[in-house]
Amino acid sequence: MTDNSAVHSPNSALHAWQKLPWIAIVYFSFHLLRQIFGQLIYLIPALLIGYSRLMENLPLTAAAGGVLLLVVVFISWLKFHFYRYRFSDDHLQIRSGVISKTHLDLPFHRIHNVKLEQPLFYRPGNHTCVLLDTAGSSKDEAKIFALPMQQALSLKSAILQQATTPTVEISADNHQPGNPSDTDEEVELNRRSIGDLIIHGVTSNRIWIFLGGLAPFFDNLFDWFADTLSTSGFDIQALLDPSHQPLWRVTLTLLTLVVTFVLLLTLFSVLGAIISFYGYRLSRLHDRYICRSGLFTRHEVSMKRSRLQMIVRRQDWLDRLIGRINLKLEQFNGNIEQGQATVMNNKIIVPSITHGECEALLKDIYADNQLNHIHYQAIDRRFLLRNMMYVGVLHSAVAILVSPQITAMLLTLLSLLVSCSLIYLRWKRWGFALDDHYVYIRKGLFGVDYYSFALSKIQQSKFRQSLWMKPYHLCSVTLVLACGGQSIPYINSHHGRQLINQGLFEVEAAKASWM
Secondary structure, eight states, rough: OGGGGTTTOOTTTTOOOOOOTTEEEEEHHHHHHHHHHHGGGGGGGHHHHHHHHHHHHHHHHHHHHHHHHHHHHHHHHHHHOOEEHHHHHSEEEEESSSSSSSEEEEEGGGGGEEEEOOOGGGGTEEEEEEEETTTTSOOSSSSEEEEEHHHHHHHHHHHHHHOOOOOOOOOGGGTTTOOOOOSSSSSEEEOOOOOHHHHHHHTTTTHHHHHHHGGGGGGHHHHHHHHHHHHOOEEEEEEETTTTTTTHHHHHHHHHHHHHHHHHHHHHHHHHHHHHHHEEEEETTTTTEEEOOSSSSSEEEEEEEGGGOOEEEOOHHHHHHOOOEEEEEEESSSSSSBBOOGGGGGGEEEEOOOHHHHHHHHHHHHHTTTTOOOOOEEOOOOHHHHHHHHHHHHHHHHHHHHHTTTHHHHHHHHHHHHHHHHHHHHHOOOOEEEEESEEEEESSSEEEEEOOOOGOOOOEEEEETTTTTGGGGGEEEEEEEEEEEEEEEEHHHHHHHHHHHHHHHHHHHHHOOOO
């Protein structure tokens, strides 16, 4: 490895091509194994079912695993061998690729964010991985693996110094973000304790997503679980057989199994939250927000205030019960789609904070933002009537097909009631508001999500009015930002045009940079 001072002087002459330290092979290996196992995760139920057969052929299984490991190490060594990088006064160049060669020449001024990632195996040698983002990229533009920490920090400082451009930061009196502090030290804004992370793991939706992914394999998993209990002396099928057991005992056994299963999944969710957010610390240096977290792999993500696109205040149904909030700050996303951006590295998430902590953070970010206090206007009731009509027609057709089977008819009626209840909740949650400089959107189902963004961040607006809407002077409006789009359906057409016109005026008048 060359001298670590290579990056300390960004105005020096072009440096020679440099190789990565040997520890980078470990990173390449772990990354490749994660990709392989990410594809094999869909085979987990099959592997659980075929566990006994794998154990019967243990030597063959071990040999296949050994061959796979050797292949991974060899491919990782090739990637390491062909990887070179060098710095000039204002450029980074990277050569990589084994079969398909890539040469990247990245000017510092194009880089909008520098992220540091330090896996557990990098810590003894104090190495880190540097991830570089540029505007318009849907993923990390470049990665430099296994840089010494001091060199990585020097590179980060040089890049941010080159990339910094004067931005207009008007005080809160002019309805814009407040002036950042002039101090050269980071100001700590928030920390998360283990207790907060446990709450976040319990209230997050990861449990239900996991259950949904396993739904096709429930029968096989249940059979495997029953066989495992039988070998331990528990006949689960006999315990759940109403012909051999009282109904109350069958019900109690089934309820115990369900509760045990949910508690196990909750434990996994809590462990995931602790691994992701351990040591969480959010701070601000001038106008840049810096988030550090991670148990095994330490992540550092920074976001310039001027590049903040949208604030999301999220409360799932459990969060609402215990008074917790998940606050999300979104930057731009290379894949602009309707809905939320999906690139985690372009977001800063503050998990499981209280209402007071949320209020303090919002005041620090946007001093005049009214996300927590503004009155939301509901969308029109015809959204409710239209969707209920569609659901009613669909269920009526099903009822005709299953008639006159009483059980099927009752199930169809129950499905209709549940569907109409969900549509009502969706309509009840949806609302919007507008002040001089911000748009506010509220939506959700069991929980409630609040979105807020500056009018000056709007890049595209869409006004839609169907034949059903036109007689009632209704419309749907979509506002597209660099981090994605947000739609407001079934609002008064006057309000829709006002929203679009005010957004266009603010973009023209403020002339604020979206990045």
